[in-house]
Every structure is written in C-alpha cells, then in structure tokens.
Amino acid sequence: MRILETDDYGSMSRKAAWIIFSQVTLKPDSVLGLATGSSPIGTYEELVRLFSSGDLDFSKVKTVNLDEYKGLGPEDPQSYRYFMNYNLFSKININQDSINIPRGEDPDASRECLRYDRVIESLGGIDLQLLGIGRNGHIGFNEPGDSFPKSTHCTALTESTIEANKRFFERVQDVPRFAYTMGIGSIMGAKSIVMVASGKAKADIVKKAFAGPITPMVPASVLQLHPCFTLVGDKEALSQL
Numbered sequence: 317m318r319i320l321e322t323d324d325y326g327s328m329s330r331k332a333a334w335i336i337f338s339q340v341t342l343k344p345d346s347v348l349g350l351a352t353g354s355s356p357i358g359t360y361e362e363l364v365r366l367f368s369s370g371d372l373d374f375s376k377v378k379t380v381n382l383d384e385y386k387g388l389g390p391e392d393p394q395s396y397r398y399f400m401n402y403n404l405f406s407k408i409n410i411n412q413d414s415i416n417i418p419r420g421e422d423p424d425a426s427r428e429c430l431r432y433d434r435v436i437e438s439l440g441g442i443d444l445q446l447l448g449i450g451r452n453g454h455i456g457f458n459e460p461g462d463s464f465p466k467s468t469h470c471t472a473l474t475e476s477t478i479e480a481n482k483r484f485f486e487r488v489q490d491v492p493r494f495a496y497t498m499g500i501g502s503i504m505g506a507k508s509i510v511m512v513a514s515g516k517a518k519a520d521i522v523k524k525a526f527a528g529p530i531t532p533m534v535p536a537s538v539l540q541l542h543p544c545f546t547l548v549g550d551k552e553a554l555s556q557l
C-alpha cells in the first residue's frame with residue numbers, strides 16, 4: 317500500500333488525476349473503473365483540464381462505473397449516470413459506446429448484475445480503478461457485512477449511507493434504498509487502484525480501513541491486500557493514520 321499525503325482537496329485531486337493521466341498516456345486503450353461522490357469531482361475537473369489543453373486523449377479509453385441507484389434511469393439528475401455525464405463524459409472525447417454503468421432502470425436485479433459482470437469480463441478486467449470511501453468504509457456500494465461480495469450485486473443501503481447521501485436529494489425519503497454495485501472481487505481484480513479521501517469526516521474511517529484489521533465490516537480494509545493500491549489523501553483525512 318502506498319500513501320500519498322497532500323495539503324488539501326485541490327492537490328489531492330491533481331495528484332489522483334495525474335496517476336490516471338500516466339495510465340492513459342502509457343496505455344491509451346485503458347479500462348478505467350470510475351467512482352462517484354464528492355471526493356472524485358476535483359479529479360475529474362483536472363482530467364477535463366488536461367484534455368482541454370490537448371494533453372490527454374480519451375478516444376480509446378473504456379470505462380466501467382462502480383455503481384448505480386436501483387430505480388434511477390440515466391435522465392434522473394440524481395443518478396450516477398447523470399453525475400458522470402455532467403462531471404466528466406460530456407466534457408471529454410470519450411466514445412459513448414465505451415461507457416458502462418449499471419442500468420439502474422432495470423428492475424430485474426439478477427439480470428442486470430449478471431449483465432454487468434459480463435461487461436467487465438468482456439473488457440478483460442479493469443486497468444485502474446478510482447475509489448472514494450464511504451463513512452462506514454464502503455467502496456462502491458459494498459456495505460459492511462459478513463463477507464466480501466465477489467461479483468456485481470444488488471445491495472440494501474445502510475442507514476449511515478442513506479444519511480450521508482441524502483445531501484444530494486431534496487428529502488431523505490427520496491434516497492433510493494437499493495443499488496447495484498460492482499463486487500469486491502471485481503474491484504480487487506483491477507491491476508491498480510487509487511483511492512481519494514479528503515476532509516476530517518473521513519479521518520476515522522481511513523484509520524480503521526488502513527491501520528486496522530482486514531474485515532468485511534470495514535469493506536475498504538480489503539484494499540490492504542491489493543498489490544498496487546495507492547491512497548491519495550489530504551492532511552485532514554490522513555490525520556489519524
């Protein structure tokens with residue numbers, strides 16, 4: 317595990333983007349695993365900047381997103397598909413056919429989860445996976461539990477996650493209770509993984525995940541076992557490590 321400490325959110329975001337920049341420069345047809353949440357927004361801004369200055373080309377890149385709320389279609393402003401279009405895809409030269417996100421609008425969970433695993437498989441796995449961390453240690457929407465789920469599954473969001481994510485919705489009742497998420501097996505199968513963590517609110521869980529025991533009760537702790545995992549965190553997020 318490599319830990320890169322930065323002064324603040326801005327420098328964290330640039331550093332994470334530069335790692336992705338190196339990946340795509342060295343392998344223009346990279347498969348990037350992408351994440352949502354507030355943590356990677358700055359990373360996407362820096363990637364857009366690198367693209368706009370002509371230094372980064374996404375024309376051969378393929379992407380697989382971690383997760384999507386069950387019941388939300390791509391046109392829903394709260395969907396992760398919408399988030400990704402708004403923050404990244406609409407601002408770079410990625411081919412629309414190269415974008416993959418679980419189809420939240422498919423009510424048939426087993427069909428959609430199987431389809432998504434086949435997508436990941438058909439791409440030959442993930443070259444670089446970008447992650448944030450939930451306040452309870454979730455990655456993607458792999459919530460704390462008794463085991464590390466291997467493949468894409470439909471998960472019931474915990475109260476802590478609903479509480480944390482309600483800021484994006486008008487009312488807490490509007491937060492979907494279920495989501496489709498890539499499994500821990502697919503995440504751990506990525507050739508390299510970069511996590512961004514920022515702010516005091518993440519300090520406690522960052523400590524539990526990376527200085528504590530490996531346990532499915534803290535899903536991110538499994539990343540300690542990955543051969544090429546980099547945590548890019550600002551001073552506040554790393555303050556308890």
Ligand code: GLP
Pocket residue numbers: 351352353354355356382383447448449450451454455456457477481
């Ligand atoms: C959501 C996403 C996660 C993300 C987490 C943290 O639950 N499913 O992928 O890591 O939020 O979000 P934030 O970066 O806003 O704290």
